[in-house]
Amino acid sequence: MRGRWVLAGTALAQALSPLAAGFDQGSGDDPVVVPPGPFFAVWGVVLLGCLAVAVRGLAPPRAAAPLFRAVRAPLTLAQTGFVLWLLAAADAPVLTVPLFAGMLLALAVALRAAVTAGDGGVGRRDAALVRGTLGAYAGWSAAAVWVNTATVLTDPGTATLLALLAGAVLTVTVGTLLSRGSAGFPAAGGWALLGVLVSTASAGASALAAAAAVGLVLVAAAALLARARSARQPARP
Template identity: 50%
Template sequence: MEDSERQRLTAPELSWAVRALVRAAQEVDQELARRLELRPLDYSALNHVMSGSVPLGSAELSGRLGISTGSATELVDRLEEAGHLHRRPHPSDRRRKVLEPTDAAVARTLGALQPLFERLDALVEQFSPEEQAVIGRYLRAVTAHFHDFARATSAQDDPVPSHRRTPHHDHLHRPFRPVGCGPRPPLSLVARRRGRSRRQCRQRPAEGIQRRCRHGDGRTQPGRVPRSDTAPVMTGPFARTVGTWGRWVLLATAMTQAASPALSGFTGESASDPVIVPPGPFFGIWGIIVIGCVASALWGLPRERAATAPYARVQWPVSLAQLGFTAWLLAAVSSPVWSVPVFLLMLACLGVALRIVVTTPTEPLTRWLLGTSVGLYTGWAAAAVWVNTATVLPGTARTNPAYLGLLLLGAMISLVVGAVLFRAHPGFVAAGAWALLGVVVSTSAAGAGVLGIVAGAGLAVVGAAAVLVRRRHGEPMAAARFPR
């Protein structure tokens, strides 16, 4: 470096440079939170978990973030549903759970930071070893001072000076016993307040009586009782309803869907079909979808699995879609015009279900079985609804290349939007690509070269969108996995 570049900075200038570095690091955190589609507080929690030297639970995380334990538990639930964190048993205390980042979250974060790391590595090479030693010693000293200041600030038990204390502060620091501790009101009093019998109150005696709890930092918070890390996903009467009825409805509608083609008399063959309808062998995907729906319904039949996510949240949307399939067959035989709105309703239900599947962490076999069946179903429906619309066009519109080209464009847009919403789910992308490939084959066989080019271009666009979405989420398309 030249002598002019080796001039020493004064202490105030160095301090301002450190402040600018801190502000730039905050801007990097904001950009990472935006890329990960996280709130600033959620990203801060994820950063604490990823960079912590010791395992953290919800209680420790609440202290790091300065929020209540209940708010920290809700925050962890959001990150777990989004596939960024997962809970595992504590290595030495089986009663506790600790938080770990998922492989997908680590890959996305490191992938986003890789260009910055490369620039910093190149910047270090511009300094001599002696200069690097001086810079490193200064940065380590600054980091130590930052840590000392943070520890000294957090060590203050009462930040309010004594001459500024009011009765309100005394009330805030008055200790409250946690929920469930201390004397409880008599069961007769609880029964009178709730209009229930003593036997009913004896089952849940403390519900709603104490609504205050004390957190680890001494603050109190009225309102809802914080949930434990070991609490099940769904409890109470609704969980019993889901476990009892939802699983059986899912299985019954899956079996009805499997039997409906033979009972409805629908053949699916028509000489007047437009040229964009795929050839018969391509509709063999329905067999895979139907078998997958039955298999996933059987796998989700045990009550323990049926009452937990994602099964507890997808039972009714998937059941409605499977009933819609039967209704679609009946409409296609009797009144084809009504098959289009029925198909749209099916697609909406399947979209809700697939979004739940890709954002909910679960065991690998459930992730694969349920995700594959719902993903194939949704991807095929997203393209087939436009082909189905072509079959109900009036008169010569069925053979008009302009109308058919617009329908193919709609199918391509639906698949691209679905690839973004469903994180390029492999089942969704594969089924949509299979449908467009069928259109390419049918249009080529019919001599409709322009429509074949449109379908082929749509196939390429959908594939490119899937690759871009996978790269954005930190996973290559070749090694695509379901979110954990």
């Protein structure tokens, strides 16, 4: 099962790559929809969570469990994409958009597999670790890919930023409904939208701030609906 070592290697590379390539947490030149720097602390949770998932999945009994087997390949792709995304941010920013979109797709596949597998033969704590990490990673990415797009555009206007923000809200809301009650997805996606709200409100961009606030309400409503649906479904073994 070489895949478990590849997953661990890409998780380690992902965790160390910000030290080598640098990590831009927003600057004064960024569009107003970019959250303030402290909101990017979510990456610390994601990177450490991915490392924990990889380490827990190394032991032979867990490595063979359906849950770890199901998420291994797409999570490996997402982690590889993260490293490439950081490298592209320095030298070819326009490439960060398709790379981020590819990461989000891989994470969506991984999260879907994780919530479908249930405990997946690994116990509730490990299953919660996997779903929580993937949910946070995918939820933040669902909003951040749209914000990332704004950063590669030349002086985007309010209408363009509203369109991108609408895309972020729609992606996070739909993703929340499809995540079957995974708390990590709406929490991280909502955190990103809260960052947009703080940034736009501080800049006096009232239309963008209002859109972000509406987005937060929609995501919260979607999370409650998803939890209610999940509670009515029989638990998977």
